Structure formats: C-alpha cells, structure tokens
Amino acid sequence: QDANTTACQSNLTMAGAAPNNTKVLILGGGMAGVIAARTLHEQGIDDFVIVEAKHVFGGRMAQTTFGVNGSQYVLEKGPNWVHGTQTGSGPANPVWLLAQKHNLSMVQSDLFSNICVFDVYAIRCFHLPFFDYNGPNDYSATFNASLTAFNNAIVLAGERWQQNKTDLDLRSAYNYMGVAPKTPQEQACEYYQIDYDASQTSTLAAAWNYNYTFVPEAGGFSDVDMLCVDQRGFACIVQAEAATFLNTSQVLFNQIVKTIQYNQNGVTVQTTDGYNLTADHALVTFSAGVLQNTDVVFDPVLPDWKREAISSIEMPVYTKIFLQFEKKFWFDTGVGLYADQQRGRYPIWESLDLPGLFNGSGIIFVTVTGDYANYLEQLNKNITQVQLEVMEVLRRMYPDAPDPIDIWLPMWGRDPLFRGSYSNWGASFVPEHAYNLSVPVNGHLWFAGEATSVKYFGFLHGAYLEGQNAANNIAACIKNPQRCPPTT
Numbered sequence: 001q002d003a004n005t006t007a008c009q010s011n012l013t014m015a016g017a018a019p020n021n022t023k024v025l026i027l028g029g030g031m032a033g034v035i036a037a038r039t040l041h042e043q044g045i046d047d048f049v050i051v052e053a054k055h056v057f058g059g060r061m062a063q064t065t066f067g068v069n070g071s072q073y074v075l076e077k078g079p080n081w082v083h084g085t086q087t088g089s090g091p092a093n094p095v096w097l098l099a100q101k102h103n104l105s106m107v108q109s110d111l112f113s114n115i116c117v118f119d120v121y122a123i124r125c126f127h128l129p130f131f132d133y134n135g136p137n138d139y140s141a142t143f144n145a146s147l148t149a150f151n152n153a154i155v156l157a158g159e160r161w162q163q164n165k166t167d168l169d170l171r172s173a174y175n176y177m178g179v180a181p182k183t184p185q186e187q188a189c190e191y192y193q194i195d196y197d198a199s200q201t202s203t204l205a206a207a208w209n210y211n212y213t214f215v216p217e218a219g220g221f222s223d224v225d226m227l228c229v230d231q232r233g234f235a236c237i238v239q240a241e242a243a244t245f246l247n248t249s250q251v252l253f254n255q256i257v258k259t260i261q262y263n264q265n266g267v268t269v270q271t272t273d274g275y276n277l278t279a280d281h282a283l284v285t286f287s288a289g290v291l292q293n294t295d296v297v298f299d300p301v302l303p304d305w306k307r308e309a310i311s312s313i314e315m316p317v318y319t320k321i322f323l324q325f326e327k328k329f330w331f332d333t334g335v336g337l338y339a340d341q342q343r344g345r346y347p348i349w350e351s352l353d354l355p356g357l358f359n360g361s362g363i364i365f366v367t368v369t370g371d372y373a374n375y376l377e378q379l380n381k382n383i384t385q386v387q388l389e390v391m392e393v394l395r396r397m398y399p400d401a402p403d404p405i406d407i408w409l410p411m412w413g414r415d416p417l418f419r420g421s422y423s424n425w426g427a428s429f430v431p432e433h434a435y436n437l438s439v440p441v442n443g444h445l446w447f448a449g450e451a452t453s454v455k456y457f458g459f460l461h462g463a464y465l466e467g468q469n470a471a472n473n474i475a476a477c478i479k480n481p482q483r484c485p486p487t488t
C-alpha cells in the first residue's frame with residue numbers, strides 16, 4: 001500500500017471489531033458505499049458498519065506505483081477522469097466538488113481531439129496525431145466525419161427516447177444514418193468514439209448511452225474532463241472523505257462477503273473469515289460483475305426480476321497497459337490514434353510525459369477494451385507476450401522505438417472483487433432492467449453502485465449519487481416504517 005494512500009485514510013487503516021447487530025450493513029467500500037455511509041451519518045444514523053474486502057476504501061478507484069527505481073509514479077489503474085464538471089450555475093458533478101474539497105491535482109483534457117496543459121505562461125493545447133500500420137497517416141478528415149456521425153447518433157438516440165421508441169445499438173443507428181465504417185482508419189476513429197468509452201464493441205453499446213453526463217441541457221454537468229495526476233491517488237478523495245466522519249468501529253476491512261441471507265425481518269452476512277453479521281438492513285454496492293458471478297451467494301436466491309436485471313447489464317473490461325522508456329520519443333500531444341488491420345488492436349495511446357502531467361517520466365499507456373481486453377486477460381499476465389505485441393504496434397508507429405524499461409497492466413475481468421471494469425447498457429437492457437437493478441428485495445436488502453444509475457451508469461458520479469439516494473431511502477425507512485419498501 002502506498003504511504004500516500006494511508007495518509008489519505010487517516011486512522012481508518014485499522015479494521016474495527018465485528019459488530020453483533022447493527023441497523024445497516026454497507027457491503028463494499030467504494031464510492032457508493034462510502035457516500036452511503038456519509039449520508040446515513042448526515043441523517044443522524046451512525047449505527048452502521050461498512051464491510052470491505054480490501055484494506056482501503058475506494059474500490060475501483062485504485063492506483064499502482066509504476067516505473068523503475070528512481071523514476072516511479074502513482075498511476076491510476078482504474079478511473080482517471082472526473083467526467084463533466086459544471087456549467088454556469090447548473091448542477092455540479094458531486095465528484096468534481098469532492099475532488100476540489102480534498103485538493104486533488106487535476107489537468108483538463110479534451111479526449112476528443114487534444115489535451116490542454118496549464119503552465120505558468122498559458123494554456124497550451126495539442127492536436128491528435130494519427131497513425132496506421134504503415135506509420136504516420138493523416139486521416140483527421142475521417143476522424144472528424146466519425147465524430148459527426150457519433151454526435152448524430154446521440155441526437156437520434158435522444159429523439160427516440162423522447163418519442164418512447166425502442167433503443168438501437170450503435171451499429172443499427174449507424175446503418176440507419178447510412179454510416180458504415182469499413183477501412184482500418186474508419187474503424188479506429190469509430191473505436192475512439194465508441195469502444196474507448198463504453199469498453200464494448202459498437203454492436204453492443206446502446207445508442208442513448210451518452211445522453212446525460214456531458215449534456216447540461218439533458219440534466220448533465222458539462223463536456224469538460226479533468227484528469228487526476230495526484231500522487232496521493234484518485235481514491236484519496238474517497239479515503240479523505242471517509243476520515244471526516246467514520247470511526248474504526250464502523251469499518252470492517254479485509255472481510256470478503258460470502259453469503260447474504262435475507263428475510264422479512266433483516267439480513268445476515270457471512271464472511272470468508274467466519275464472521276456472522278446481522279442487521280436490519282444491508283446495502284449491497286458490489287459491482288454488477290460480482291453479482292453476475294457466484295462469488296457472493298444470496299440465500300434465498302434473488303427473485304427472477306432482479307436476476308434478469310443483473311444478468312442483462314454488460315460488464316466489459318477496459319485495460320490500460322503502462323509502458324516506461326528511458327526517454328520520450330513519441331508525439332507531444334496527450335493522445336495518439338493507431339489504426340490496425342484488426343479492429344481494437346492497441347488503438348489509443350496516451351502520453352503521460354507532458355508538462356503539467358509527469359514530465360520526463362518516459363511513460364505512455366495504451367488502452368484496449370472489450371474483446372481485445374478479454375484476450376489479454378486470457379494471456380494471464382504473460383507480460384513477455386503482451387510486450388511483444390504492444391511493441392510490434394509501437395514500432396509501426398515509430399520504427400526505432402527501443403524496448404521499454406518497465407511494463408504493467410491490471411486484470412479487471414479476472415479480479416473476483418470486480419469482474420469487469422464498469423457497466424454499460426447493451427441494446428437489450430431496457431429501462432425496466434435499470435429500475436429493477438436498484439429496487440430493494442424483501443424490504444431489507446438494498447442495492448446501489450454505478451450500475452444502478454439510470455443517468456450516469458459506469459461513472460464515479462453515478463456511484464456517488466446512487467449511494468446517496470439509497471442511504472436517504474434507508475434512513476427514511478428507519479425513521480418511518482411507513483416509508484419502507486414492501487417486504488414481499
């Protein structure tokens with residue numbers, strides 16, 4: 001564990017004693033779980049315990065210390081951006097507010113064309129360079145056409161939503177609009193707009209996928225993205241927030257929940273260490289990927305409508321592969337796009353060796369998603385093979401590229417605490433599924449997390465708002481039984 005992270009978490013690195021009986025068990029200490037706990041506290045309810053498998057808060061907000069001795073940096077293996085900030089006096093992204101409260105170091109980046117760096121003189125923006133398997137190739141016109149097609153698909157999705165029409169997957173929406181990316185360059189551009197964000201191939205991503213976060217007119221925040229470069233780690237904002245209101249007796253770290261028994265009176269949770277925790281209510285904040293697998297057993301099994309909703313959401317993998325070189329030899333922009341003959345093969349390259357970021361670090365990372373990320377997980381950390389493939393691509397972009405001095409990648413799909421990176425609506429995931437994901441079972445078993453957010457699924461702010469909302473509902477039920485959900 002990084003010393004920096006421990007500092008963010010203050011005295012909460014100690015696990016508390018197992019409680020006998022509490023009003024609420026909060027299962028999972030990611031963004032949703034910690035904000036749910038804070039909300040209960042704000043509501044005057046402190047009789048709760050957070051049960052977390054790891055020994056720190058943050059969940060998918062997790063970092064690694066990467067690089068050779070003497071040149072190491074704390075990098076984010078999970079979320080890196082606050083997506084959407086605030087427009088004028090409109091609603092503010094609560095994660096943006098939390099980041100400011102805890103003085104998180106961030107840099108503004110424009111994922112769709114360039115990255116802007118603030119230095120002492122000015123704001124400087126750099127433009128996206130393009131490559132394919134023959135080296136540099138300026139297909140910026142194709143990129144712009146692809147951006148227009150994507151924006152048109154979003155408008156179309158919004159119109160269909162307003163008219164109560166069924167969702168279209170993006171492939172169908174593109175066909176409908178007469179857009180059919182065929183060449184490697186066209187497909188790389190399409191990948192940049194779709195798969196890079198939704199972590200899934202365009203045939204599976206729902207067309208109304210992006211309507212809220214970036215669009216203030218639709219109730220979202222703004223189209224500004226802020227990249228976290230804080231060496232305490234992005235998770236610091238959750239850990240430092242937890243330290244403002246929690247005490248050690250409200251936290252049980254290093255406990256993996258194995259079984260959740262529930263009935264019309266309450267909930268009993270068993271952990272792999274043999275703890276039996278009882279409570280009036282339990283709030284499950286585990287990822288959709290965890291719930292789709294058998295890592296946690298519900299007794300009795302969850303009702304059909306709940307299992308259908310959990311099974312219907314996509315939980316694809318998004319993998320960043322970090323590389324460090326003796327010194328930088330690549331583009332001066334934030335992002336470079338590579339078009340391979342195989343769609344999705346090492347397409348998005350992001351430089352961290354920039355003024356305002358980690359200048360002089362020699363670090364670049366390449367992101368793969370969906371099927372290709374699954375393939376990398378099948379290689380099971382065969383880093384030699386990954387390096388061979390990545391370098392084959394990088395040398396198509398830069399024939400004289402030397403070997404890296406360090407390389408690392410996480411395994412989100414294989415991790416039993418996550419089983420994927422973040423949720424995404426497939427075209428067969430209908431609004432009723434979204435509603436059913438968050439609806440409590442038997443009046444005592446509650447659900448929250450990024451996946452239960454209809455407007456902001458996949459995002460940190462979705463997890464934040466869902467944790468807050470569920471805790472407010474639990475508090476209302478505790479204070480007034482007439483406001484409890486039905487027990488059937």
Ligand SMILES: Cc1cc2nc3c(=O)[nH]c(=O)nc-3n(C[C@H](O)[C@H](O)[C@H](O)COP(=O)(O)OP(=O)(O)OC[C@H]3O[C@@H](n4cnc5c(N)ncnc54)[C@H](O)[C@@H]3O)c2cc1C
Pocket residue numbers: 027028029030031032033051052053054057058059060061077078079080081082083255256257258285286287290295296318319320412416417418420421422448449450451458459460461463
């Ligand atoms: C690679 C990647 C990139 C991302 N990029 C961004 C981004 O740039 N911006 C953005 O807004 N979002 C991004 N996200 C999504 C964001 O990370 C999530 O939306 C958010 O962190 C989810 O929070 P949560 O509380 O719902 O779930 P989690 O963070 O998954 O919290 C659940 C907690 O439950 C714990 N747990 C699981 N199983 C058990 C068990 N059996 N027993 C006990 N504890 C258990 C886990 O350890 C975890 O702490 C990214 C995610 C990934 C993986």
